[in-house]
Amino acid sequence: MAQRTHIRFILDGEVVNVHDIAPTVTLLEYLREKLGRTGTKEGCAEGDCGACTVVIGEPAAGKISYRAINSCIRFLPTLDGKEIVTVENLKAADGGLHPVQQAMVDHHASQCGFCTPGFVMSLFGLYLNETAPQREDVVRALSGNLCRCTGYRPIIDAGCRMNDYAHPASWSRTYARDTKRYEALQAIAATDTVSLGGGAGYCAPVSIDELARLCADNPQALLLAGGTDVGLWVTKQLRDLPMLIYTGNVAELKSVREGGNAIEIGAAVSLTDAYAAIVARYPMLAELAERFGSPPVRNSGTLGGNVANGSPIGDSMPFMLALGVTVKLRRAGGEREMPLEDFYLGYQKKALQPGEFVEAVRIPLSPAGRRFASYKISKRFDQDISALCGAYAFDLDNGRIAKVRIAYGGMAAVPKRALQTEAALTGQPWSRAAMEAALPALALDYAPLSDMRASAGYRMQVAQNLLLRFFAEHSGKPVPTRVTELEEH
Numbered sequence: 001m002a003q004r005t006h007i008r009f010i011l012d013g014e015v016v017n018v019h020d021i022a023p024t025v026t027l028l029e030y031l032r033e034k035l036g037r038t039g040t041k042e043g044c045a046e047g048d049c050g051a052c053t054v055v056i057g058e059p060a061a062g063k064i065s066y067r068a069i070n071s072c073i074r075f076l077p078t079l080d081g082k083e084i085v086t087v088e089n090l091k092a093a094d095g096g097l098h099p100v101q102q103a104m105v106d107h108h109a110s111q112c113g114f115c116t117p118g119f120v121m122s123l124f125g126l127y128l129n130e131t132a133p134q135r136e137d138v139v140r141a142l143s144g145n146l147c148r149c150t151g152y153r154p155i156i157d158a159g160c161r162m163n164d165y166a167h168p169a170s171w172s173r174t175y176a177r178d179t180k181r182y183e184a185l186q187a188i189a190a191t192d193t194v195s196l197g198g199g200a201g202y203c204a205p206v207s208i209d210e211l212a213r214l215c216a217d218n219p220q221a222l223l224l225a226g227g228t229d230v231g232l233w234v235t236k237q238l239r240d241l242p243m244l245i246y247t248g249n250v251a252e253l254k255s256v257r258e259g260g261n262a263i264e265i266g267a268a269v270s271l272t273d274a275y276a277a278i279v280a281r282y283p284m285l286a287e288l289a290e291r292f293g294s295p296p297v298r299n300s301g302t303l304g305g306n307v308a309n310g311s312p313i314g315d316s317m318p319f320m321l322a323l324g325v326t327v328k329l330r331r332a333g334g335e336r337e338m339p340l341e342d343f344y345l346g347y348q349k350k351a352l353q354p355g356e357f358v359e360a361v362r363i364p365l366s367p368a369g370r371r372f373a374s375y376k377i378s379k380r381f382d383q384d385i386s387a388l389c390g391a392y393a394f395d396l397d398n399g400r401i402a403k404v405r406i407a408y409g410g411m412a413a414v415p416k417r418a419l420q421t422e423a424a425l426t427g428q429p430w431s432r433a434a435m436e437a438a439l440p441a442l443a444l445d446y447a448p449l450s451d452m453r454a455s456a457g458y459r460m461q462v463a464q465n466l467l468l469r470f471f472a473e474h475s476g477k478p479v480p481t482r483v484t485e486l487e488e489h
């Protein structure tokens, strides 16, 4: 197997080869400290503030996909084969500002300016992808950017008007389809395994067999996908990591397939692409998808990482448990598939054998008539970790509950089904009285903890309320359950 001992990416239109780099150096550190490109800022170093936003390009279906990411938690070696665009790139050769920057100036969208490059890069990502963004698109694109002094209204105004300006001398939207750029990226695409010697070592295989072999040979190694969990172990917990095996170049893990009445999502598919496929089939999950981190977090992070990390407050697991999702596991010489609920053995304990990894999740499509939803409860609407998250899937037969699956995150040490509540509901009429009668069973299913996000009592009360909300929203008569809907009434 061909091996490469350096990484290469495109910056300022040139191929940059980097040798001798520690595997956990972040893109932000490299830009600021090695290259002196200090336009990209460090605020939180944990993906929360957006000051470090840059845009990454990679070939996808005949064009270049440009997406915003947080450079503070993304390890530099994972940029191999990609194009990096920083705020310094936006200015034209004659010094003219890019429309995004000019709109920010014209709408007085900056005061101290610390957050501004991050906002500009998030808007620039939107500019490249949307010809006529609506206000909601702008608000969504900026949900991972914090500003402490200007206030958001002028910044949002700038985003809404950035398309009013003439096409820029550099970085017009057509760049995504520029053949020369596309070919340049294809020429450096990772087709061979990258193996770096710094730190405890880093390998980025390109096939699933090679990944399985590397995992078998190095059972102490840590798999790295988008790094939106792992990155923080370095930037916040200052941990020394073991050898890293990066999954992001493994072609077999990057596909989304639909067939056999299920959607199969490879473990290295980004949350952005995974949720796009899921929401196409389950439109009721659109809000959950939008409230998962922020666009830069979803552009780097993967569904496989969310499942494998198995945080008790991870947002994808409750709905997947309610839908009966299975996880495909792989290791050298074998594969197996298990229901997601069997994958979680205890707090941070998963049913993975040494050298085994998550290959994909299979999400079954629902039978017609199923009533299904998932609700996330957190202190902020955007970019916040859940206090709890509930999911409900009910199949009715002649007005009775024939089958029901309910799951919560934030209520136990693992994301977990409410088996006692399900039993209390099965066979009952689809009625408010049946829901109310089943509420006490939630206390048999869960003994939630109190922590900084919520008290145990709050969690239990809200878990019960969410079941009633689900009934209210699915009982035929539309009931407004959101503040915005109430305002409209």
Ligand SMILES: Cc1cc2nc3c(=O)[nH]c(=O)nc-3n(C[C@H](O)[C@H](O)[C@H](O)COP(=O)(O)OP(=O)(O)OC[C@H]3O[C@@H](n4cnc5c(N)ncnc54)[C@H](O)[C@@H]3O)c2cc1C
Residues within 6 Å of the ligand: 046, 047, 048, 222, 223, 224, 225, 226, 227, 228, 229, 230, 231, 232, 247, 267, 268, 271, 291, 292, 293, 294, 297, 300, 301, 302, 303, 304, 305, 306, 307, 308, 309, 313, 314, 315, 316, 356, 357, 358, 359, 383, 384, 385, 386
């Ligand atoms: C600012 C911010 C906001 C966030 N918001 C949310 C949120 O709203 N909801 C939420 O649920 N999470 C949230 N997260 C957490 C994180 O984004 C998710 O858990 C994400 O899905 C992790 O995916 P990743 O690809 O980045 O995983 P990584 O960080 O690369 O890996 C996570 C874990 O999974 C393991 N792993 C990765 N791939 C595999 C594989 N194929 N097989 C076996 N093990 C594997 C790794 O070894 C590691 O233990 C947030 C994180 C940040 C930084």
Ligand code: FES
Residues within 6 Å of the ligand: 041, 042, 043, 044, 045, 046, 047, 048, 049, 050, 051, 052, 053, 070, 071, 072, 073
């Ligand atoms: S520095 Fe705050 S998101 Fe990166």
Ligand code: FES
Residues within 6 Å of the ligand: 109, 110, 111, 112, 113, 114, 115, 116, 146, 147, 148, 149, 150
């Ligand atoms: S302009 Fe000061 S933080 Fe946004």
